[in-house]
Amino acid sequence: MSFDWAAFFEYLPRLIKAAGVTLQVSLLSLGLTCLLAPLLAMGRLLGPPPLRATVQAFIEVIRGLPPLVVIAFCYFALPKIGVVLSGFWCGVLALGVVGAVYAAEIIRSAIESLGKGQLEAALALGFARWRAVLDILLPQALRRILPPLTNEFANLIKASSLLSVISVHEISQVGQSLIFETFVVIEILVQMAVLYLIIIGGVSFLSRRLEKGLAE
Amino acid sequence: MTLLQARGLVKRFGTFVALDGVDLDLQRGERLVICGPSGSGKSTLIRCINRLEQPDSGAITIEGLPSTNLQALRRRVGMVFQQFNLFPNLTARENVAVAPRKLLGLSRTEADARAETLLERVQLAGHADKLPSGLSGGQQQRVAIARALAMEPVLMLFDEPTSALDPEMIREVLDVMVELGQGGMSMIVVTHEMGFARRAADRIGFMDQGRIVAMAPPQEFFDAPPHPRLVRFLDNILGH
Amino acid sequence: MDPVFMAEVLVRLLPPLGLTILLSVTALAIATPLGLALGAWRAELPDRHPAARLIDAWVFFVRGTPILIQIFAVYFILPKLGLQPPLFVMGVGALVGNSAGYQIEIGRAAVQSVPKGQWEAALALGFDRRASLRQFILPQAARRMVGPVMNELSQLIKASSVLSVITLFELHKAAEAISSANLRFSEVIVVEGFLYFVFIFGISLIAKAVERRLSAAGGLADAGSFAR
Numbered sequence: 001m002s003f004d005w006a007a008f009f010e011y012l013p014r015l016i017k018a019a020g021v022t023l024q025v026s027l028l029s030l031g032l033t034c035l036l037a038p039l040l041a042m043g044r045l046l047g048p049p050p051l052r053a054t055v056q057a058f059i060e061v062i063r064g065l066p067p068l069v070v071i072a073f074c075y076f077a078l079p080k081i082g083v084v085l086s087g088f089w090c091g092v093l094a095l096g097v098v099g100a101v102y103a104a105e106i107i108r109s110a111i112e113s114l115g116k117g118q119l120e121a122a123l124a125l126g127f128a129r130w131r132a133v134l135d136i137l138l139p140q141a142l143r144r145i146l147p148p149l150t151n152e153f154a155n156l157i158k159a160s161s162l163l164s165v166i167s168v169h170e171i172s173q174v175g176q177s178l179i180f181e182t183f184v185v186i187e188i189l190v191q192m193a194v195l196y197l198i199i200i201g202g203v204s205f206l207s208r209r210l211e212k213g214l215a216e
Numbered sequence: 217m218t219l220l221q222a223r224g225l226v227k228r229f230g231t232f233v234a235l236d237g238v239d240l241d242l243q244r245g246e247r248l249v250i251c252g253p254s255g256s257g258k259s260t261l262i263r264c265i266n267r268l269e270q271p272d273s274g275a276i277t278i279e280g281l282p283s284t285n286l287q288a289l290r291r292r293v294g295m296v297f298q299q300f301n302l303f304p305n306l307t308a309r310e311n312v313a314v315a316p317r318k319l320l321g322l323s324r325t326e327a328d329a330r331a332e333t334l335l336e337r338v339q340l341a342g343h344a345d346k347l348p349s350g351l352s353g354g355q356q357q358r359v360a361i362a363r364a365l366a367m368e369p370v371l372m373l374f375d376e377p378t379s380a381l382d383p384e385m386i387r388e389v390l391d392v393m394v395e396l397g398q399g400g401m402s403m404i405v406v407t408h409e410m411g412f413a414r415r416a417a418d419r420i421g422f423m424d425q426g427r428i429v430a431m432a433p434p435q436e437f438f439d440a441p442p443h444p445r446l447v448r449f450l451d452n453i454l455g456h
Numbered sequence: 457m458d459p460v461f462m463a464e465v466l467v468r469l470l471p472p473l474g475l476t477i478l479l480s481v482t483a484l485a486i487a488t489p490l491g492l493a494l495g496a497w498r499a500e501l502p503d504r505h506p507a508a509r510l511i512d513a514w515v516f517f518v519r520g521t522p523i524l525i526q527i528f529a530v531y532f533i534l535p536k537l538g539l540q541p542p543l544f545v546m547g548v549g550a551l552v553g554n555s556a557g558y559q560i561e562i563g564r565a566a567v568q569s570v571p572k573g574q575w576e577a578a579l580a581l582g583f584d585r586r587a588s589l590r591q592f593i594l595p596q597a598a599r600r601m602v603g604p605v606m607n608e609l610s611q612l613i614k615a616s617s618v619l620s621v622i623t624l625f626e627l628h629k630a631a632e633a634i635s636s637a638n639l640r641f642s643e644v645i646v647v648e649g650f651l652y653f654v655f656i657f658g659i660s661l662i663a664k665a666v667e668r669r670l671s672a673a674g675g676l677a678d679a680g681s682f683a684r
């Protein structure tokens with residue numbers, strides 16, 4: 001086994017382009033996650049009992065499924081009810097929803113970990129329950145939420161590799177088809193791994209910086 | 217006869233000098249109390265004696281021998297912590313019996329018998345089967361004393377053994393310690409319980425900024441404090 | 457939705473579900489002792505020790521790349537080295553490598569979460585570090601590992617679905633095959649999802665109950681991550 005640098009540099013541009021797609025799809029799903037997660041968390045914490053139960057059931061179901069199944073569902077089953085999305089947007093939707101479910105749990109447990117005292121103090125001052133959560137608890141919980149949330153972003157990037165099965169041209173898909181096309185295995189695998197390590201490593205580096213910054 | 221001799225102990229944390237050349241002698245059977253303001257190096261001093269902290273320089277001998285073997289040294293020196301540090305997954309009896317059994321090679325029955333005797337001695341005869349979580353703070357600290365005694369140490373170190381306790385439990389722990397001293401145990405006790413110091417100590421040392429700046433028998437220590445910082449310290453602590 | 461067809465699918469998916477569980481449980485059985493032991497050991501090693509660097513590099517690779525890449529690595533590289541084990545062995549191998557990487561962190565965090573006072577008490581009694589670790593620290597750390605390790609089983613069940621890409625006929629691959637043969641995607645996915653959910657949710661209920669029993673203080677349950 002020897003390392004073929006010529007092949008390495010020949011295929012590198014295509015993988016770098018694919019890394020751009022990986023980043024795009026991950027960032028867009030992160031956006032969706034950030035939009036949905038607070039709604040799910042608030043629905044679960046503050047909603048009327050039927051809404052609470054529905055949200056909780058939704059969260060548990062998604063948590064009980066491999067992301068690959070959620071992706072397949074969005075790609076194959078949604079068209080049956082008239083929602084037809086390209087592979088790319090299907091991936092954004094699936095990853096955004098899965099991410100939101102986990103992020104909602106992070107938000108909820110952060111708020112619950114503040115303990116009853118804070119909530120009771122706010123209620124005693126005359127805050128309504130939802131105002132107490134939004135104005136008093138959420139700002140306090142934020143510093144506990146941000147570090148695990150950036151970690152979720154790393155997870156979104158990892159999960160985006162699964163979109164190769166619905167032909168999104170991200171790192172894994174491009175790398176895989178290059179391997180089958182060219183039989184250049186090691187060089188391309190190394191490129192894929194290194195690209196992920198750079199992106200995910202970068203995100204976790206930022207996450208640690210953030211954690212430190214917040215701790216001060 | 218000299219039990220413990222420390223010469224020129226220096227301990228730094230980074231650039232901060234926690235111990236700044238401490239000399240200390242302890243006779244066999246002597247009871248020494250050490251007090252001083254927070255951060256003055258009291259804990260660091262007694263943790264250096266059983267080498268939970270490694271001094272940067274200086275020498276310590278116990279019974280005339282330098283302590284080359286860490287474990288052998290610690291088996292002969294018992295330590296009681298402010299936070300008790302009982303093993304939460306072991307009952308009171310097991311907490312006391314575990315070290316003699318594993319380190320001194322006692323059989324289970326021998327070790328249990330030793331534990332029962334010691335628990336009785338600290339007034340906890342009926343509590344042997346309880347887990348630490350089922351005991352009050354004062355009871356936990358007395359188990360911790362019994363645990364240290366189980367190795368039959370020649371010297372006992374106490375680091376603020378009553379600071380984490382509610383007032384009504386301080387007494388029961390101090391009583392056990394007084395009795396221990398009367399039984400001839402050599403002890404170094406870091407504490408701010410001046411009543412205990414007056415009652416039980418042979419000498420009292422006062423630490424400030426990493427040095428022992430005053431050392432005297434109780435009478436002189438309280439009635440003619442030999443150092444100006446000590447006068448202020450006593451004023452604060454005794455609430456004059 | 458055709459209930460008769462779905463019932464049929466359910467029956468046909470049971471053997472692949474069995475394979476999914478077998479894969480996950482086998483991988484867990486190997487990765488848990490390996491990962492936790494390495495993690496506990498790592499907790500005690502100085503950062504610059506060569507073994508510590510090796511362990512850290514493994515963890516870095518496993519956590520920094522998708523499991524898909526790790527599966528490809530096993531699948532493509534082993535044959536290059538002249539090894540051609542059965543798919544099942546490759547699948548288990550990839551899952552073990554991945555899971556051990558995560559469990560190293562579980563073991564290490566559990567050991568490091570035991571309060572320093574416990575070490576000091578053991579050392580002050582005259583136990584050396586190794587005996588202190590074995591006698592006092594590990595038993596306390598073990599309780600904190602139970603929840604996360606059970607959690608790890610559901611993570612493995614989820615992760616094993618990715619083995620479909622190397623045509624290992626576990627639950628997801630089987631469902632894919634049935635649905636593309638019949639062109640009835642939604643019904644098959646619903647049945648497949650139901651099977652995954654029952655198992656993973658069941659495990660999470662058991663894990664929660666066990667954890668509640670073991671320690672009121674709470675283990676190191678992570679809020680959950682979804683991708684490997």
Ligand SMILES: Nc1ncnc2c1ncn2[C@@H]1O[C@H](COP(=O)(O)OP(=O)(O)OP(=O)(O)O)[C@@H](O)[C@H]1O
Pocket residue numbers: 229234252253254255256257258259260261
């Ligand atoms: N592990 C450590 N790392 C850095 N600094 C330390 C460490 N241990 C102690 N120190 C510092 O050394 C100084 C002396 O600490 P020590 O614990 O001996 O004080 P003390 O007299 O026991 O105080 P207290 O009454 O608060 O227990 C303190 O300023 C403390 O901050």
Ligand SMILES: [Mg+2]
Pocket residue numbers: 258259260375376
């Ligand atoms: Mg102290």
